[in-house]
Amino acid sequence: MGKVVVPVGPQHPALKEPEGFSLTLEGEKVVSATVRLGYNHRGIEKACEERTYTQNIYLIERICGICSHTHSTCFIQCVEELAGVEITSRAAYIRTLVGELERIHSHLLWLGVAGHEIGFDTLFMYSWRDRELVMDLLAMLTGNRVNYGINTIGGVRRDVSSEQIKDILKTVDKLEERTKYYIEVLTQETTIVQRLAGVGRLSKEDAIRLGAAGPTARAAGVKRDTRKDDPYAAYGEVPFEVITDQNSDVLGRGIVRVKELMESYKIIRYVLERLPEGELTVKVPKKIPAGEAISRYEAPRGEDVHYVKSNGTEMPERVKVRAPTLANLSSISHMLEGGYLADVPIIIAAIDPCFSCTDRMITVTDREKDSKSMLDWNKLRAYSIDWHKERGLDFSAISHLREDGR
Amino acid sequence: MIKEEAIVQGLKDTFGFSDETVIIKRARRITADVTIHEYREVIAYLKNEMNFTMLCTITGLDLTDTFQAIYHVGNDEGVIVDVKLTIQKQKPVIDTITDIYEGTALYERELIDMFGIQVKGLPEGNRYPLPDGWPVNDHPLRKDWKSVAKA
Amino acid sequence: MSGGKGLCSLYISPEKRKFIMFDKLINWARMKSPWIIHFNTGSCNGCDIEIVSTLTPRYDLERFGVQQKGSPRHADVLVCSGPVTLQTKDRIQRVYEQMTEPKFVVAVGTCASSGGVFTGCYGVSGGIDSVVPVSAYIPGCPPRPEAIIDGVVKLLGSLEKKEEEEKK
Numbered sequence: 001m002g003k004v005v006v007p008v009g010p011q012h013p014a015l016k017e018p019e020g021f022s023l024t025l026e027g028e029k030v031v032s033a034t035v036r037l038g039y040n041h042r043g044i045e046k047a048c049e050e051r052t053y054t055q056n057i058y059l060i061e062r063i064c065g066i067c068s069h070t071h072s073t074c075f076i077q078c079v080e081e082l083a084g085v086e087i088t089s090r091a092a093y094i095r096t097l098v099g100e101l102e103r104i105h106s107h108l109l110w111l112g113v114a115g116h117e118i119g120f121d122t123l124f125m126y127s128w129r130d131r132e133l134v135m136d137l138l139a140m141l142t143g144n145r146v147n148y149g150i151n152t153i154g155g156v157r158r159d160v161s162s163e164q165i166k167d168i169l170k171t172v173d174k175l176e177e178r179t180k181y182y183i184e185v186l187t188q189e190t191t192i193v194q195r196l197a198g199v200g201r202l203s204k205e206d207a208i209r210l211g212a213a214g215p216t217a218r219a220a221g222v223k224r225d226t227r228k229d230d231p232y233a234a235y236g237e238v239p240f241e242v243i244t245d246q247n248s249d250v251l252g253r254g255i256v257r258v259k260e261l262m263e264s265y266k267i268i269r270y271v272l273e274r275l276p277e278g279e280l281t282v283k284v285p286k287k288i289p290a291g292e293a294i295s296r297y298e299a300p301r302g303e304d305v306h307y308v309k310s311n312g313t314e315m316p317e318r319v320k321v322r323a324p325t326l327a328n329l330s331s332i333s334h335m336l337e338g339g340y341l342a343d344v345p346i347i348i349a350a351i352d353p354c355f356s357c358t359d360r361m362i363t364v365t366d367r368e369k370d371s372k373s374m375l376d377w378n379k380l381r382a383y384s385i386d387w388h389k390e391r392g393l394d395f396s397a398i399s400h401l402r403e404d405g406r
Numbered sequence: 407m408i409k410e411e412a413i414v415q416g417l418k419d420t421f422g423f424s425d426e427t428v429i430i431k432r433a434r435r436i437t438a439d440v441t442i443h444e445y446r447e448v449i450a451y452l453k454n455e456m457n458f459t460m461l462c463t464i465t466g467l468d469l470t471d472t473f474q475a476i477y478h479v480g481n482d483e484g485v486i487v488d489v490k491l492t493i494q495k496q497k498p499v500i501d502t503i504t505d506i507y508e509g510t511a512l513y514e515r516e517l518i519d520m521f522g523i524q525v526k527g528l529p530e531g532n533r534y535p536l537p538d539g540w541p542v543n544d545h546p547l548r549k550d551w552k553s554v555a556k557a
Numbered sequence: 558m559s560g561g562k563g564l565c566s567l568y569i570s571p572e573k574r575k576f577i578m579f580d581k582l583i584n585w586a587r588m589k590s591p592w593i594i595h596f597n598t599g600s601c602n603g604c605d606i607e608i609v610s611t612l613t614p615r616y617d618l619e620r621f622g623v624q625q626k627g628s629p630r631h632a633d634v635l636v637c638s639g640p641v642t643l644q645t646k647d648r649i650q651r652v653y654e655q656m657t658e659p660k661f662v663v664a665v666g667t668c669a670s671s672g673g674v675f676t677g678c679y680g681v682s683g684g685i686d687s688v689v690p691v692s693a694y695i696p697g698c699p700p701r702p703e704a705i706i707d708g709v710v711k712l713l714g715s716l717e718k719k720e721e722e723e724k725k
Contacts, residue, residue, distance in 0.1 A: 034531070037512070039644045040599050041535040043680035046546050050677075059674050065603025065699065081432075109606065112613075128613040146603040146699050208459050211509035230434060230484030294435065294478060294486055296462075305462045305478065322463035322513075330509035354602070378627035537644045537680075546679055 020360020021348075025341060026367045028387075033336035033344075035329055040355055048319035053079050053153060053288060056316065063321060064354050065146050066109065069095075069102045070299040071306075071321065072151045077232055077295035078308035079153050079316075083284045089234070090278040091155035093271050096234040097168075098141065098150050099297075100264040100271075104175065105134040106300035107257045107264075110352045111182060114254060117349045118195055119385035120395035123185070130178045133171050140164060155281030165272050172265045179261045186254050195393045196251035200335040200347035203248055210334060213327040214302020215260070216351045219245045219252035226298035240267050250350040257352075286314050299324050301352045325354040342387035345380055409483060410436055413456055420451055437488040442500065445477070445491045450506050452479050452487055461507035462486065466517045468549045473498050473521055479507075493523060502527040520547035591713065592624050594632035594656075598649050598688075599681060600639030604666035604699040608636060611702045618706065629655035634709070635689075638699075640668040640675040641682040653689040661692040661712060665705055670694040 020039070024032040044063060048056050060075045061068040073095055080087060087095075108131040115123030135145045141164060142148035150156050186192060202212065207220035217224050225242040227235040243259040245252035288310040297304045302324030311317040328351040335347050341364070362375045375383075388394075410430045417428050417438060428438045440448050452458040460480040467474040473493040480486045493500060502525050504511050515534040517523040522545040536546075545551060597605050611618045612625065626632045629652045641649065653662065664685040667673035672683040685691050695708035 036532050038533075038535045038537055040642060041537065041644065041680045042599060042640065042642055042675050043546060043678035044675075046551075047675070047678045062601045062603070062668075062674050062698075065601040065606060068601070068603070125614055128610065129615060132610075132613075132615050144698075145701065146607065147601075209508055211460060211507065224482065226484075229482060230480075230486075292437075292488075294462075294488065296486075303462070307463075307465050307476070307478065309467065318465070318467050320463065320465040326463075326512060327509065329512065376627065537642075539643070 021344075021362045022365070023336070023341065023344065023362060024365045024367060028340050028342070030336050030339055030341055030344065031367065033333045035332055037326075037329070037355070039360070045319050045321065048316055050315065052286070052314045053316065056319070057151060057153070058149070060319075060321070061147050061149065064323065066106050066354065067102060067299045067301065067304070068147045069098050069150065070297050070304050071323075072148075073099065073233065074295050074297040074304050074306040075308065075319070075321075076151050076153055077297070078293040078306050079288060079310075080284070081293040081295065082288050082291045082308060082310045083153070084289070085154060085282050085284050087155045087282060088278040088280070089276040091280055092234040093275050094156045094158075094160060094280075095151065096238065097160070097268060097271050098138070098148060099233065100267050101134055101138055101141075103300045104261055104264050105131055105138065106352075107261055108134065110257060110300075110349075111254070114346065114349050115395075117345045117381060117384075118388070118395060119381075120192070120398065122395075122398060127182070130175060133175060137168055137171055140167065152281060154284040155279070157280070159280055160272075160275065165275070168268065168272060172268055176262065176265050179258060179265075182258045183255070183262075186251065186258055189398075191393055191395060191398065193251060195388060195395075196254065196346070197247070197249060199250040199343050200253075200339060200350055201249050202331055202335050206334060207248075207331065210330040211327050212302075212331045213324050214299070214352075215253050215256040216302065216328050216331060218243060219256045220248040221246050224303075226296045226303050230296050232295070232297060234271060238267050238270050250346055253350045287312060288314075288316075301325055301354055302327055323354055325351070328353075340387070341380075342384040345377070345384050410434070410485060413452075413485065413487065416456060417448070417451070420455075421448060434483070434485045435488075436485065437490060439490050439492070442491065442493065445489060446501060446503060446506065448489055449477055449479065449503055452489070453506055457481050458485075458487065461503070461510050461513075464510065464513035464517065466521045466523065466547065468521060468547065470549060471495065473523055475500065475517060475523070477503070498523040500525055504528065519545070521545050522548070590623065591633045591709070592626045592631055593634045593636050593709075594626050594629055594652070595636045596638075596649060596652055598637055598639035598645040598669070598685065599642030600666065600668055604638035604669065604697075607699045607702050608638065608665060608705060611705055616702045616706065623709075629653075630657065632656055633660060634712075635660065635662045636665055636709075637662060637669050637685045638665045640672045640678075641685060641688055642680050643682065646682055646688055649685070649688055659716075661716075662689055663693045663695065663709060663712060664691045665695050665708075666700060667696050667698045670696050673698065 020036055022034045023030050044059060047059060057072055061072040063071045108127045112124040112127040138148060139145045142150045142158060150158060202220050204221045207217045207222050221244050223242050223244050228242055240263045243256050243263060245256050290310055290312045292309045294307045304324055305322040307320040308316050309318040332348060332351060336344060360377060362380055364375060365372045413436060414428050414430060417423050421444060430436050458479040458481045462478040462480050465476040472495055475491045475493060477489040478486055479489060500523060502514055511528060511531060512534050514525045514528055518525055519533055519536045595608055610616060635653060635656060664670045668675060669685045672681060675681045693708050693712040695705055697704055
């Protein structure tokens with residue numbers, strides 16, 4: 001490779017920055033890309049072996065603060081299977097309700113982040129303002145905006161009142177109006193379509209070959225959704241569509257997410273209109289009989305997989321977690337290669353990665369100039385926004401989004 | 407449960423597995439105990455003949471006397487087959503399956519970092535998930551490794 | 558300098574909350590428009606999202622001169638989340654060294670304050686103060702955006718007091 005040139009940015013030359021991404025360029029195009037993980041490696045699986053199942057709920061919930069209900073439910077499903085218990089219908093419906101609210105907040109969060117990455121901060125402000133409505137609902141239902149703690153082994157810890165149901169349905173109506181509008185923005189706003197269409201291509205064959213999951217796979221036409229394929233909670237009874245898109249690009253990933261929001265509203269209405277009577281929990285012994293179980297959950301980002309091995313004590317023998325972002329990592333390199341450096345931020349953001357990518361350093365090796373430099377994410381984003389501005393795609397020119405008439 | 411039975415029958419017919427080796431645990435869950443000599447063929451068979459398009463993850467375990475690697479493969483009907491490979495502890499070496507399922511390098515690197523299982527044929531790449539400075543022969547998920555020692 | 562007491566963790570109606578905040582923020586903005594840099598040292602992202610939320614319309618910190626900066630050299634306050642994983646330990650030390658005086662560190666969330674639920678996990682070092690000196694702690698899992706703002710305001714309020722005392 002090329003010789004090392006003085007790194008860009010305020011780093012001490014003698015100290016090595018742990019790089020997050022490594023890109024090799026020829027001109028303005030990326031010819032090879034690798035992602036380095038491990039920043040967030042905390043040692044959770046080992047810690048699980050040294051804590052009780054109940055203590056582990058609180059640890060596992062915090063694997064990811066955006067899909068904490070996902071991880072908590074997925075883990076608890078394993079434990080309930082090992083204990084040989086079945087939760088009540090009411091508990092299953094409440095888990096589904098919180099799961100869909102989580103999906104909504106996560107997709108709206110993503111919409112804002114994607115907007116920020118391409119320099120469309122108005123979209124970021126609008127979607128995060130709408131997202132606050134969901135945060136209020138989650139806080140009302142569970143007592144917290146994040147890390148809800150609604151689950152216990154054997155069911156759920158809190159009930160839903162008829163007053164709360166009314167509030168949720170009213171909010172869902174509001175959100176549905178806003179979402180119809182976001183769908184319009186993604187499909188008809190010329191600047192957005194020009195900016196995102198054709199970017200970060202991942203064909204259906206490649207998506208399957210590389211093991212992509214969630215909206216990343218569905219946007220390539222792969223009709224894969226754990227809620228339908230391996231149903232859990234109340235999903236076996238709730239009618240909804242699996243949203244796919246044939247564009248196989250970043251725009252498609254956005255469209256899949258906003259259309260999934262509409263399905264989430266449907267699911268929530270169905271669940272609340274038919275919420276069965278019954279207890280919230282069933283009894284589960286503290287010592288879980290020996291065995292193995294594997295459970296899956298459709299997180300906002302894709303399939304989450306948990307494996308638990310029990311040994312007859314209060315603590316698990318082994319806990320294995322495969323979060324969805326890991327499934328999409330092989331696809332990232334593939335999507336970045338052959339594309340422009342200026343498209344790197346949005347392509348990575350489009351898989352909705354569950355790691356804080358903005359702290360990652362990016363090593364850029366320029367094959368033609370035979371040089372190597374380091375950028376931080378903010379610099380790369382700024383470069384990307386300017387590059388597209390030069391080509392007529394300027395989101396700062398869009399100072400407001402058309403309101404929905406209210 | 408017809409689908410699961412067809413899968414199990416296929417495995418029995420192709421590899422001569424017994425009733426104790428391949429088991430239907432419940433709807434959509436099958437386990438198969440395999441040896442080092444056939445695990446790659448079993449995995450390839452499930453992918454190519456039985457349409458198991460997904461390798462969900464690989465779980466490494468320390469069973470005190472041996473190691474174990476469980477390859478969790480899934481199909482589009484929600485069925486998962488846990489292909490359980492027993493690995494000897496004295497010199498734990500297995501072959502990669504990245505030629506069968508491409509996106510699995512990270513899962514195999516976890517086996518290396520966390521258990522010290524060698525995986526032959528893995529393409530070059532950074533270690534995962536342990537940080538760069540982590541000592542080479544230190545494997546946290548082994549049963550004789552205690553968290554408290556490394557605060 | 559602990560910011561742990563008397564935080565906005567009680568339920569206050571949105572209107573009243575806004576009123577209390579605005580009052581404090583206006584005073585605070587008069588003394589200083591702090592520039593912050595936000596750094597995640599291995600958090601689950603829960604706290605990070607709440608920190609970013611403070612910049613969105615409902616809380617809108619930017620009206621009061623608070624700006625997020627990308628470079629440590631331009632920042633006054635380092636806002637940190639997470640239990641300091643081994644991978645991020647060196648990096649946060651470096652970021653702190655690159656900031657110019659006067660500089661302050663705010664540990665947002667229980668993990669940043671003490672390691673939280675990850676205490677004892679082999680991949681984490683502990684709270685932020687195991688690596689750099691912390692000026693204010695904002696506990697919570699995660700703390701609400703109002704609590705984050707309250708903590709930062711308290712920090713700056715105590716600095717103003719210190720300045721006044723030094724003048725005497």
